[in-house]
Amino acid sequence: MSAKSLNGKTAIVTGGARGIGRAYALRLAQLGADVAVVDQNVRSYEEYDAENKLVGGTPAEEALRKFGRKAESYTCDVTEEDSVKSTFDQIAAEFGSIDIVVCNAGGGSGTPATTLASSVDPSDFTAVVERNLYGTYFTCRAAVPHMRDNGWGRIITVSSQAGRRADRGGGYAHYGAAKAGIIMYTKYLAQELGPAGITVNCVAPGYIATGRLSVMFESMGSESLTDEVALRRFGTPEDCADVLQFLATDQSSYVTGTVIPIDGGTTEF
Ligand code: NDP
Numbered sequence: 001m002s003a004k005s006l007n008g009k010t011a012i013v014t015g016g017a018r019g020i021g022r023a024y025a026l027r028l029a030q031l032g033a034d035v036a037v038v039d040q041n042v043r044s045y046e047e048y049d050a051e052n053k054l055v056g057g058t059p060a061e062e063a064l065r066k067f068g069r070k071a072e073s074y075t076c077d078v079t080e081e082d083s084v085k086s087t088f089d090q091i092a093a094e095f096g097s098i099d100i101v102v103c104n105a106g107g108g109s110g111t112p113a114t115t116l117a118s119s120v121d122p123s124d125f126t127a128v129v130e131r132n133l134y135g136t137y138f139t140c141r142a143a144v145p146h147m148r149d150n151g152w153g154r155i156i157t158v159s160s161q162a163g164r165r166a167d168r169g170g171g172y173a174h175y176g177a178a179k180a181g182i183i184m185y186t187k188y189l190a191q192e193l194g195p196a197g198i199t200v201n202c203v204a205p206g207y208i209a210t211g212r213l214s215v216m217f218e219s220m221g222s223e224s225l226t227d228e229v230a231l232r233r234f235g236t237p238e239d240c241a242d243v244l245q246f247l248a249t250d251q252s253s254y255v256t257g258t259v260i261p262i263d264g265g266t267t268e269f
Contacts, residue, residue, distance in 0.1 A: 003250040006033035010095040011248070012088070014038045014078050014139055015105030017060050018045035019210040020158075023237030024102050024244050025064055025071075031245065033100060034070040036091045037061060038084075040105070042073040051211035070095065078105045078135035081142075088142035098146035100154045100248050103139045106132040106178075108162075112171020125174040132178035133185065140189060144198070153198035154248045157186045161206045161263050179204075183259050190257030199256040201247045206263030209234040230265025239264075 011028040015021040016037035022045075029035045037060045045051040055063065064071030072094070076087040092098050108115070109124050136157050147153030162172055163179025183202055190200040207225055209217055217225060217234060226232050240262050246252050247260070261267040 004031060004245070006031040006100070006249060009033045009099040010036065010091070010097050011100035011102070012036045012038055012091060012098060012139075012143065013102045013104055014135070016102070017042045017073065018048075018051050018055065019212060020205070020208055020237045020240050021102070021104040022055065022060055022063075023241045024104060025060060026067075027238075027241035027245055028100065028102075028248060029064045029067040029069045029071060031249065032069070034095055035064050036095060037064070037071070037073040038076050038078070038087060038091075038105070039073065040075065040077045042075055045211070048212040050215050054211035078103075078139055079130045081138045084138045085142045088139075088146065092146045097150055098143050099150060099152065101139060101143040101147075101156070102244065102248075103136040103155070103157045103182075105135050105139075106158060108172055108175035110172075112167075112169055115172050115174055116170050117173035120174050125177075128174040129178045129181070132175070133181040136182050137185060140185075140200075144193065147193075147198050148196050151197045153193070153196070155189065155193075155198065155200040156244055156247050157182050157200070157202045159183050159186075159202050159204040159259065161204055161261065161266065164204055164259070164261070164267070186259070187257045194256055199247070199252065201252070201256060202259045203240065203243055203247070204259050204261045204263070205235060205240055206261070206266050207234045208237060208240060208262070210237055226264075228266055229263065233264060235262055235264055 011033040013025040016025040017039035162176040186202040
């Protein structure tokens with residue numbers, strides 16, 4: 001088996017029904033993994049014209065099976081701990097193991113003007129911290145006991161450039177704080193799980209043009225957004241899947257507790 005092959009492994013991707021998560025799921029299946037997609041709405045791509053067009057109206061599990069792998073979608077909200085635990089136990093029973101987990105479900109809310117650090121609404125702050133940081137924590141908590149049984153595991157958490165630096169103006173403070181928390185949580189988890197043969201790494205994307213967001217980026221003036229990017233373009237879900245491939249396979253067996261930016265060269269430190 002090559003260092004890139006995931007034959008015989010089972011991967012879970014949260015938020016994998018659309019967007020970047022779907023690209024992660026497809027790449028894992030392409031590499032030979034059986035894949036379980038966990039999402040709060042496994043058909044939500046139908047609500048976004050551009051996203052629906054991009055996926056050709058095809059549900060994730062159907063697209064994944066084209067690689068000849070076992071694939072299923074499970075409806076589960078990652079902010080509900082009991083539901084995450086029972087879903088992961090069900091997946092382990094149906095697939096035989098849990099070897100790779102991508103904690104991708106997440107996202108922000110509001111506009112920069114409504115999410116400043118001193119005035120963001122407490123209910124918005126709580127919801128975004130729950131969706132991103134608690135969602136990641138509950139996902140890892142449910143997966144780790146299964147991975148310990150195998151003596152091998154790959155956990156990839158998802159932060160954002162917003163979790164590494166505050167943009168001018170200071171909007172999306174709730175999202176930035178939650179994503180920064182994910183980075184530190186990743187480092188602690190990596191320290192704990194290294195001796196068990198489980199690596200834990202984090203990716204921190206910049207602007208990634210998913211089917212849904214590409215429309216929004218256009219309306220914001222895409223050129224001004226990419227001006228400071230070394231590669232002068234938005235990232236794609238496939239760019240993110242390339243980094244995931246490195247972190248999810250044995251290509252990266254001595255890499256743990258790291259944060260890898262996926263931002264075309266925008267990061268300054
Ligand atoms: P999308 O919003 O396009 O997709 C996220 C998916 O996660 C959706 O299917 C969504 O469901 C699901 N989801 C959201 N909350 C929950 C929950 N509580 N439980 C289960 N599923 C949930 O996001 P992207 O693909 O753009 O982003 C994926 C990840 O990457 C996120 O963590 C995001 O913060 C991060 N990221 C994205 C960047 C970008 O530019 N796109 C940049 C930096 C980081 P539903 O459709 O119902 O909302």
